[in-house]
Amino acid sequence: MCLAIPGKIVEISGDNAELALVDVVGVRRKIDLGLLQDDRPVPGDWVLIHVGFAMSKISECDALDQMNTLRALGEIDGAMQEVQGYGLEDEDDIEADDVETAQLKISDADLN
C-alpha cells in the first residue's frame, strides 16, 4: 500500500486554505491539505503526497540526520576497533548501545 511522494508546496488556495498546488520536479497538482489542519504547511514546505492528499510534513532536519547516520556507518568499524584495542572487552560483548554511542560521537564530530 501507499505510494506516496514528496512534493513542494508552491501556493495555497481554496476557501479555507485547504488546497495547495504542489510541485514534483515540474509536475503539478492541486492537493488537499485537510489532513494537516493541525499543522498547516506554507509555501516552500515539503509534504508527503498520497492519493492527492498531504499526509505529513517532511522534516528536512530528520532527513539530514538520517544521511549523517548512514554516512557514519562505515566508521563504526573504526569505533569498534578503538573499543577493542583497549583489550577491555570481548568482541561478542560489545553491545548495540556502544556501537550507537560511538556512531553518535562520530556524527557529532562530523557536524562540528
Add this chain to the structure above:
Amino acid sequence: MAHGAGGKASRKLVEGLFAPLLFGSTPGPLGDSAHIDINGSTVAITTDSFVVKPLRFPGGSIGELAVNGTVNDLAVSGARAEAVVVTFVLEAGLPTPVLEAEVRAMAKAARDAGVRIAGGDTKVVEHGKADQMYVTTTGIGRLLHGVTIDPSSVRVGDKILLSGPIGDHGITILLARGELDLEADLRSDTRSVLPLVETLVHAAGPGVRWMRDPTRGGAATSLNELARDCGLGMVLFEDQIPVRDTVRGACELLGLDPLHIANEGQFLAVVSPEYADAAINALSLAPGGGEAQVIGEVREQPAGTVLVTTRYGGSRIVDMLVGDPLPRIC
C-alpha cells in the same frame, strides 16, 4: 481492449491470429516493415493505425503521429520513406475545422519528413464510433544502403543505444486526458527519426544489427521482443537511461515505469562493439541526437529477458507490458 496496447496481448493477436492466417509462408520474427521484391528492386512497405485521445496534445496531434509513425517504422527497418497513403475513418458530426487542422498537420509533418502523401481515402461512420477520427497510414520506401536489420545477427557484447529521453509522449497523452488532474511542462516527442537513423547508418552501418521505435509498450516491450527473437539477454544500466525530470516525477507519482511508456520520436539500436563509439558520437553530434546514450549491452544471460541493473549491484527484470500502463496508488 488490452490487445492494442502494444505489449503481450498485442503480440498474441498478431502472432497467434494474423500471422498464421494472413502472412502465410513468411517465416521468422515480424519486423517493422515488410521487404517486397518487385522486378528485382526491393521495396519496404508498412502500415499503422492511429487512435489517440485527445486528438491534439502538447507537441502534436494525431495527424503528425500518423505520418511520423509510419516514416519511423520504415526508418528503423532500414528504409527511407518515399510516399505515404492515408485513410481516415471519421465520426459523423466531426467539426470540419478539427479535420482540417489534422490534414494541415499531416501535410506539414510530411514536408518536414521529406515524404509525399500520395493519396488516401475517407469513410464516415455513425456518431459514437471512431472517437472523432481514426487514421491509418501506409508507407512505402527504398532500402538504405549499408545496413541490414536482422535480430538473429545480434551477438553477446553488442551495445544497446537509445536516441533520446523516453516517456515524453505517453506521459504527455496521459496528462492531456485530464483525468488525473496533473500538469507539467511536457510535450510529445513526435518527430521523424529518419535523419538520425541515416546518421547512424552512415557512421556505423555495418555494425547496426537491429533497430526499433519503441511506441506502444515502451522500450521494455521492444527490447523484450528482441530478447525473445535472438534468445539473448538485454542488460540495461539504469542510470544511463535518459529520462526527463518531469517524466520521472510523473512516473513516480503514478507508480509507472518509464520503460513501459510510449515514445513517438525515439529509436533503439543494437550496434556491434567495434562500431558503438562511432555510432554514439555521430548521433550525439547530429541535430536532435544530443541526448543519445548507450544504455546497455547484450549478454548471454538472462536469456530472452530484459534486466535493469543499478550501480550498487541491484537488478530487476522488466517484462513486456500486459495491457496499458495503469497508474497505481499502492
Add this chain to the structure above:
Amino acid sequence: MRFVDEFREPELISKTAEEIRRLAGSDRHYRLMEVCGGHTHAIYRFGLKDILPENIELIHGPGCPVCVLPMGRIDDGLSIAQNPDVIFAAFGDMMRVPGTQGSPLEHKARGMDVRIVYSPSDALKLARLNPEKHVMFFAIGFETTAPSTALTLMRAKAEGIHNFSVFCNHVTIIPAIRAILDSPDMRLDAFIGPGHVSTVIGCRPYEWIAQDQDKPIVVSGFEPLDMLQSIVMLLRQLKGREAKVENQYKRVVPWEGNRAALRAMAEVFQLRPYFEWRGLGFISQSALRLNDKYAAWDAEQRFEVPGIRVTDPKAAQCGEVLKGVLKPHQCKLFGRECTPEHPVGALMVSSEGSCAAYHNYEHRKAAMATSLTSIA
C-alpha cells in the same frame, strides 16, 4: 528528486549493505517480514535481494489491500455499477482485478462506465460534473488511504452532494499482523513496519509486537537506504537480544501519528464486527464501514448487492503465500495457470502482490541462477 534521490545514492547503498553483511555474519538465519505491499514492491524494484546476504530472508507480508480483497466484494461493487446511471470510479490498482464476471476494465469494454481516479476527491469531482449520474467510488486501502476517503465524504456532506457514494473496503493493519503472528506455521524474527500507514496511526500501535510477542519492529521508509537502514536497526536489536519499536522513517512519521487524520476517520467510519480477508479468512474488527451519520453516502446501504461469498479455487495457495509460509513459486499454480496475464488469485494481479512481483522481477533470475549452477 528531493527527498528521494538522496536515499538512492549508490555508494551509500553499497556501504549500508556492507554493514548489513558485517552484522548478519554467517552463524544464523534471519527471517524478516515486510508487512506492507509497498515495501515488497520496493524490494523488487531496487533489487535489494541482490545485495543482502544469503542468511537474511525477506518474507512478504499481507499488507496489500488489493490482494486481500475477496472476489465477492469486487462482484458486489461491479453489480452496483451495472446500473447505466452509475459511474464506477476506482484507483488504477483495481482495474485489472478479476471478479467472477471479469475485471472492471473488462466490464468497461462491455459498456460499463468505469473511470480511473488518482484521488477520492477526483471521484467527488466527477459527481459534481455529472449531476445526472451517480458516482460510486470503490474504496480500498489501509489506514494510509482511509483518512482521504473520510475527508472526501465530509466534503460531500458539507457541500450536499448526494449523487456520490463510497463502496468501502478499507482494512486495518494491526489485525493482519496479529493474524500472521497467531499462525502456527509462522517463524519470524522481526518486522519491517509499514511506513505510510504509520504517518496516520503512529508507532504506538506496534508496541504489543515488541512487548508481548518479543519481536523487534522498525517503521521504515520506502527508498533503498530507508529499507537497508531499517534492516541494520533490526539486526542490531536482534543481536542485542532486544525487542522494541523504532522509527526509521522519522522525516515523515510522527510517533503519535496524525491526529487530524484519525479524527476524520472517527467522524466517518466505524469498525465492522468482522470482515473476510482473502487468504486469511474472517478477522474481527479489521475493516471499516461508513457509520450512520454517513449512511446516505454508503453504497452498500443505497444499493442492493448480491453479497455472495466467492471462495478461491482450492489449488490456489494465496493464503499460505500471504502469510509468508510459502514462497510464490512454491504455489502449484504459479507461472502455470496463474500468471499476470491470467491471474487466478489476487496476489498475481496487483503489481505489489508477492506473486506478481516475484513473477515480474524475480523468477527468471532464479531460473538463470539455477541453470548457471547446474552447469558449474
